[in-house]
Amino acid sequence: QVQLVESGGGLVQAGGSLRLSCAASGRTFSSRAMGWFRQAPGKEREFVAYISVSGGTTFYADSVKGRFTISRDNAKNTVYLQMNSLKPEDTAVYCCAARRLDGAFSANFVNYQYWGQGTQVTVSS
Numbered sequence: 001q002v003q004l005v006e007s008g009g010g011l012v013q014a015g016g017s018l019r020l021s022c023a024a025s026g027r028t029f030s031s032r033a034m035g036w037f038r039q040a041p042g043k044e045r046e047f048v049a050y051i052s053v054s055g056g057t058t059f060y061a062d063s064v065k066g067r068f069t070i071s072r073d074n075a076k077n078t079v080y081l082q083m084n085s086l087k088p089e090d091t092a093v094y095c096c097a098a099r100r101l102d103g104a105f106s107a108n109f110v111n112y113q114y115w116g117q118g119t120q121v122t123v124s125s
Helices: none
Strands: 003-007 010-013 018-025 034-039 046-051 058-060 068-073 078-083 092-099 112-115 119-124
Touching: 003 092, 003 112, 018 034, 018 092, 018 119, 034 068, 034 078, 046 068, 046 078, 046 092, 058 068, 078 092
Parallel strands: 010 119
Antiparallel strands: 003 018, 018 078, 034 046, 034 092, 046 058, 068 078, 092 112, 092 119
């Protein structure tokens, strides 16, 4: 089993930056690809970013490409999401998720097995 705890959310002005962290516990973290998803009030959960087990492969939603960067440190059991040039439409609860052990890229939340509780990101205009 993998337990995930996010941190780093907060209130920031448009154009600002935040760095989210996702600390994982459990023996299989370093064997799992990871993803970040977000959900705004009244909207469906949305894929944000994916990183492979080694960190060598990443994918991003078009809406965040060029502004957000996902990374991981397997020695620290942590995944990060660096968010730059934030926009009001980035406001949401951000959750990290551990992919099922087959590891292939997926933007579908049903293919992620473990979830954190989320951290709120609010971007003011």
